[in-house]
Amino acid sequence: MSHCLNTLACLVLGFAAALPMGCTSVPDADASIFEIRAASIDPMDGWTRSDSVIGGTRVWISPDIVVDASGVLIAEPVLDDLGRNAVLIDLNDAATNAMEAFTTGWLSRPIAVFVDGRIATTPILQGPLSRKFIIAGEKMTEEQAEDLAKRLRESD
Numbered sequence: 001m002s003h004c005l006n007t008l009a010c011l012v013l014g015f016a017a018a019l020p021m022g023c024t025s026v027p028d029a030d031a032s033i034f035e036i037r038a039a040s041i042d043p044m045d046g047w048t049r050s051d052s053v054i055g056g057t058r059v060w061i062s063p064d065i066v067v068d069a070s071g072v073l074i075a076e077p078v079l080d081d082l083g084r085n086a087v088l089i090d091l092n093d094a095a096t097n098a099m100e101a102f103t104t105g106w107l108s109r110p111i112a113v114f115v116d117g118r119i120a121t122t123p124i125l126q127g128p129l130s131r132k133f134i135i136a137g138e139k140m141t142e143e144q145a146e147d148l149a150k151r152l153r154e155s156d
Helices: 093-104 142-153
Strands: 009-012 034-040 048-054 057-068 072-079 085-091 111-115 118-121 132-136
Touching: 034 093, 048 118, 057 093, 057 111, 072 142, 085 093, 085 142
Parallel strands: 009 132
Antiparallel strands: 034 057, 034 111, 048 057, 072 085, 085 132, 111 118
């Protein structure tokens, strides 16, 4: 894949704390490889207060999963427009519909991206996400991108 992914939405993840710093670590067998959930800086009934912080305020996480690894059709390691290691995610039809419906109605609010059962990041949603998007991180290594893509492909 080339750097020409600028037409795809990009989730920039803080992978330093979220992914193992190499391929020797084995993720928790019960942990979800990948999930996206709604998040909020305002307390919400039934949501869980997390350790993530946005603007000095703790983030609340929805119990409802919008998309998880089961909705991933294709996962490939790539380089993003800035030359950073990333993973291209291509969702199946059901996950695409769920992602479009959720992100269209959740603009300018945070989402929680989980990797291996831990919050990797809580970015503010800048635009709707659809079938294809990339997840990237300033500190993501090539090996981490390859490992995450491989585990997502094998998650069926």
